[in-house]
Amino acid sequence: MKKKVTVPEIIASKGGERVMTMITCYDYTNAKLVDESNIDMILVGDSMGMTMLGYPGTVGVTVDDIIYHTKTVVKGAPNTFVVGDMPFGSYNTDVTDAIRNANRIFAEGGCDCVKLEGGKDMAPVIRAIVKAGIPVCAHIGLTPQTASMLGGFKVQGKSFEAAQQLLDDARAVEEAGAFMVVLEGIPKMVADVITEKISIPTIGIGAGAGCDMQVLVAQDMLGMNAWVPKLAKKYADLRTIILDAYNEFVKESNERSFPDVDHQYNTVIEGIENLK
C-alpha cells in the first residue's frame, strides 16, 4: 500500500530521481481513486470554484467550501498528502485573519498543509502561518485569484524584468518558510532557473518538465471538459465515456432492455395476482 509522504520527504526529494506528483481532488470517491494510484499529493484547490461550484473563476470560494471538500478528500485518501487551498479573501486582509483561516483549514479540514498565492507581498503572511505551526505551500506566476490584476489567465514572466521579479518572489517565499512552491503559467526557461536557484521544491503547472514536481487539475487531465487548457494534457477522455454511458442508459430504459433479469430482484411470490 502507498505510504503518505511527509513534509521532510517532500523537501528532500528536490533534485532526486523521482518526480513527485500532485492532482486536484474535491470529493471522497475521487480521493479513493487517487489514494489507490501512485500520485503523491492531492490539492483541494480553489479551482473547485470552476470544477465543482460552477463559478467563472476561483474568487467566491469560501473557507467553509474548502473545509467541507477537504474533509471528504481526507476521508477518502488516508495515504496521500493533502494540501488545502486558502481562498481569496482568507489571507489578504491581515496576518491575524490569515492565521485564523489557516488554522481552520488545517484543523477542521484535516489536511497536511495549506497553500496560498503570492510572492514577496505575501511573505509576512507565510512567515506568520509557518510560525503558527502550519506548513505552507506558496504559489507564484499565474495566480488565478488575482487574474484580473494580471489581465486574465496569461503566461507570466515573459520579459527579463518579469523573470527577475518571479525569481525574487520565489526567494521571498522560500525565505519566509514555505516548504514548496507552485510555479504556474511561466516559461520553461524561467521555471528552470528558479528551480535551480532556490532550495525548496518547485511544483510546475504550465512551467515545463524541469520543475521538481508536477501538478494538474483532475478535470483537465481526465478530459471531463470539452476544452483543455494548453498547460494540461488530456490523459483520458472521460467526457466521451460518461456521455456514452448516460445516453446508453436512456436508450436501454426506453427499449425496456434495462433493467434485465440480472439487474432486478427475481423473487417469485405465489398468488401475487390476488393482491388487492
Ligand code: KIV
Ligand atoms: O486551485 C488549483 O487547482 C490550483 C492549481 C492550478 C495549482 O491552484
